[in-house]
Amino acid sequence: NAGVTQTPKFRVLKTGQSMTLLCAQDMNHEYMYWYRQDPGMGLRLIHYSVGEGTTAKGEVPDGYNVSRLKKQNFLLGLESAAPSQTSVYFCASSYLTEAFFGQGTRLTVV
């Protein structure tokens, strides 16, 4: 039972490059979330989804896009990376109960 898996775990991007982070869950959860964590700021919600085919904006959505084509996968895209997007990204899934988190993706934009 893998739980929540994030791919990749580390990545270095140049300014202006694009990339996609993948979050996969095997718990049949309806809700999935993408967060970013910066020093001293807790976790801030970027986008979330309450079911397959749905997405919604969180607290800090600018510069990111998401897609939830399959229930088990939630993709986070950066179309044109900026140094301000250097952060640790966490994905989570849940459905009205305990939330489960992936191990994080450390992204550096140079």
Place this chain on the structure above:
Amino acid sequence: KQEVTQIPAALSVPEGENLVLNCSFTDSAIYNLQWFRQDPGKGLTSLLLIQSSQREQTSGRLNASLDKSSGRSTLYIAASQPGDSATYLCAVYSSNTGKLIFGQGTTLQVKP
């Protein structure tokens, strides 16, 4: 808009002390509240989950309480140990939107 606040931002105590971490939220329309622990450079470990209908939950030396009407939760740690040193985060699950919103965290240092 749900806002979650944790006070204090940092706390340093000697080993053996009992301590309380605070979490407050502005919108009482929640399904549950969850407390997490995060070690430096690591992911999140779930500690306790309190459903909106519950008043408290206990696990070992940890006890979490919830007062939904006043928008407050506390995490009580008994007989603190150096191994308890970490950042503690609370998160509330909004029943209106499905959002899971975090506080900024409290960084705890327990000195031997």
